[in-house]
Amino acid sequence: MTRYTGDKAAVAALVQGHQVHRDVYIDPEVYRLEMKHLFANAWIFVGHDSQTPNKGDYFTTMVGDQPVIQVRHTDGEIYVLYNRCPHKGTKLVIDRTGNTGKFFRCPYHAWSFKTDGCLLAIPLKKGYENTGFEQTDAGHGMKSVGAVMNYRGFIFCRLAEEGISFEEFFGGSLSSIDNMVDRSPAQRLEVAGPPLRYMHKCNWKMLVENQTDTCHPMVAHESSAGTAVRLWKELDMPEGTPLPPAMEIIAPFTSPYEFFENMGIRTWPNGHGHTGVHHSIHSNYTEIPGYLDKLSVTHGEEKARAILGENRHNTVYFPNIMIKGPIQQLRVFIPLAADKTLVESYIYRLVDAPEELTARTAMYNRMINAPTSIVGHDDLEMYERAQEGLQADGMEWVNIQRLYDPDEDFEQESVLNGTTEKQMRNQFHAWVKFMTHDMPAREAAE
Amino acid sequence: MSVTKDDIIDFLYDEARMLDEGRYDDWLALWLKDGHYWMPLDYKQTDPLNVTSLMYEDIFMLKVRVERLNGARTFSQKPKSRCHHVLQRPWVDEIDLEAGRIRTTTQMHYVETRLDEQMLLALTAQHDLALIDGRLRIANKRVDILNCDAAFGNIQLLP
Numbered sequence: 001m002t003r004y005t006g007d008k009a010a011v012a013a014l015v016q017g018h019q020v021h022r023d024v025y026i027d028p029e030v031y032r033l034e035m036k037h038l039f040a041n042a043w044i045f046v047g048h049d050s051q052t053p054n055k056g057d058y059f060t061t062m063v064g065d066q067p068v069i070q071v072r073h074t075d076g077e078i079y080v081l082y083n084r085c086p087h088k089g090t091k092l093v094i095d096r097t098g099n100t101g102k103f104f105r106c107p108y109h110a111w112s113f114k115t116d117g118c119l120l121a122i123p124l125k126k127g128y129e130n131t132g133f134e135q136t137d138a139g140h141g142m143k144s145v146g147a148v149m150n151y152r153g154f155i156f157c158r159l160a161e162e163g164i165s166f167e168e169f170f171g172g173s174l175s176s177i178d179n180m181v182d183r184s185p186a187q188r189l190e191v192a193g194p195p196l197r198y199m200h201k202c203n204w205k206m207l208v209e210n211q212t213d214t215c216h217p218m219v220a221h222e223s224s225a226g227t228a229v230r231l232w233k234e235l236d237m238p239e240g241t242p243l244p245p246a247m248e249i250i251a252p253f254t255s256p257y258e259f260f261e262n263m264g265i266r267t268w269p270n271g272h273g274h275t276g277v278h279h280s281i282h283s284n285y286t287e288i289p290g291y292l293d294k295l296s297v298t299h300g301e302e303k304a305r306a307i308l309g310e311n312r313h314n315t316v317y318f319p320n321i322m323i324k325g326p327i328q329q330l331r332v333f334i335p336l337a338a339d340k341t342l343v344e345s346y347i348y349r350l351v352d353a354p355e356e357l358t359a360r361t362a363m364y365n366r367m368i369n370a371p372t373s374i375v376g377h378d379d380l381e382m383y384e385r386a387q388e389g390l391q392a393d394g395m396e397w398v399n400i401q402r403l404y405d406p407d408e409d410f411e412q413e414s415v416l417n418g419t420t421e422k423q424m425r426n427q428f429h430a431w432v433k434f435m436t437h438d439m440p441a442r443e444a445a446e
Numbered sequence: 447m448s449v450t451k452d453d454i455i456d457f458l459y460d461e462a463r464m465l466d467e468g469r470y471d472d473w474l475a476l477w478l479k480d481g482h483y484w485m486p487l488d489y490k491q492t493d494p495l496n497v498t499s500l501m502y503e504d505i506f507m508l509k510v511r512v513e514r515l516n517g518a519r520t521f522s523q524k525p526k527s528r529c530h531h532v533l534q535r536p537w538v539d540e541i542d543l544e545a546g547r548i549r550t551t552t553q554m555h556y557v558e559t560r561l562d563e564q565m566l567l568a569l570t571a572q573h574d575l576a577l578i579d580g581r582l583r584i585a586n587k588r589v590d591i592l593n594c595d596a597a598f599g600n601i602q603l604l605p
Contacts, residue, residue: 374514
């Protein structure tokens with residue numbers, strides 16, 4: 001029995017402003033519709049262009065449930081192609097990164113394709129003469145996604161051929177990527193090593209919502225950050241002893257509610273938003289000697305100070321990534337099933353900046369976001385408990401009502417108290433929009 | 447002062463037993479104060495600092511880690527995990543007491559379990575040991591997971 005497929009009203013009714021129905025997290029049918037509509041119609045993060053610096057370099061990943069290849073073509077441009085031989089469906093490459101030279105060659109029947117997807121050669125091609133092969137999908141080579149954008153090194157794509165433009169989709173939210181890239185004296189980031197890969201037995205949206213959930217750190221992370229603060233105090237260091245880098249990173253997780261309230265949350269249209277408008281847990285890191293001077297050569301001192309003074313905490317790019325500008329981290333929440341999500345956490349080096357900044361970022365990544373992280377352990381515990389708890393039939397709705405205003409507007413940028421759940425509501429507002437706007441047409445075409 | 451190959455091998459077995467039995471105070475007491483426990487993220491990783499690792503922790507952070515395991519509000523340890531190391535006989539790669547250097551390589555299987563889940567990891571542990579006042583101590587430890595680049599759920603104890 002299908003309850004949601006082809007029924008726009010039923011999908012829209014899953015979101016009621018102050019609450020959402022549990023089926024958005026646990027129902028496999030809703031998950032399939034997300035892959036088909038939301039992840040096709042929105043702009044989805046693919047990778048960073050420094051992951052494929054040279055011609056023929058490729059990187060494989062998923063856009064929603066679609067296997068894709070990010071590849072640098074002979075003209076220097078980056079293409080995003082479906083990872084499927086047009087012949088029998090074989091994945092053309094299966095390693096995560098590599099260099100394919102000037103063309104992809106399928107290991108099954110040796111069909112080959114240029115790195116922009118065009119068909120290059122088929123062995124014994126005579127066998128297709130007068131068969132109408134040129135008119136088939138297979139005859140047209142590898143299929144490209146609908147649209148690709150390289151924004152300051154970050155590669156996004158839209159699977160659908162037609163739809164919202166990149167600029168309209170992201171709007172003012174691009175200021176968070178700008179701030180991250182502007183922190184490099186060369187105005188350029190480079191990926192630093194492979195990402196952490198952390199498997200979560202929960203719905204992908206729980207992770208995205210957690211990024212702007214400012215009422216959980218002092219509770220869920222008391223065991224890690226609280227223990228660290230207590231043991232540091234017990235060392236009884238002389239007054240004024242600077243905190244070691246690990247303590248600078250972990251201690252702010254125990255900040256009181258007031259800290260998070262005053263930190264502020266900003267929302268933008270189409271589901272994007274960030275915590276840390278006025279300050280954040282990243283505000284009080286020790287200055288790295290020489291960095292401001294280097295950045296001032298690029299921007300002038302006033303602008304350089306303004307760039308470093310912006311300490312946005314987590315910026316959510318709807319639907320499924322989060323970036324931290326002040327430490328050059330990006331986390332992508334890759335949905336694998338209604339109850340399974342792969343989290344990949346990348347870090348980037350600020351080109352021409354002191355390497356100590358990369359070391360701090362690497363430390364943050366492993367301390368907070370690794371499968372071995374004492375902070376990550378408690379987050380994952382909460383998500384997996386929620387995934388199981390939502391099976392309880394007594395209550396079918398999940399509350400997202402904190403600082404709710406029935407008249408709130410999602411079409412304008414807004415700045416609010418840092419403990420509001422408006423950004424979660426903003427995400428669900430966009431969720432309904434991109435889930436339903438092409439539903440009737442698409443279902444009718446089946 | 448001297449140390450035999452057997453002393454070194456016994457030391458490594460005793461360390462694994464402390465971890466399996468949760469005797470973390472004893473385990474922390476094995477370490478020199480400036481040591482690091484390193485678990486690389488990448489196969490044959492050479493740099494612990496400027497790319498991500500799974501762990502690169504000094505004694506203070508190791509102490510936080512093991513203290514947390516017994517906390518009243520350590521939710522991911524309610525109920526607790528248990529672990530089990532199965533060691534292959536360690537290789538003693540170098541004993542140079544004049545230079546203060548003892549290096550070993552130990553291959554092992556590591557099992558960690560909690561509730562209905564159980565995970566098996568294949569590990570290679572490399573120890574730098576030192577002989578201080580007649581007692582063996584851990585100067586540094588590197589633990590490589592065979593499938594370090596795979597996606598894992600929680601790994602909560604110390605492989």
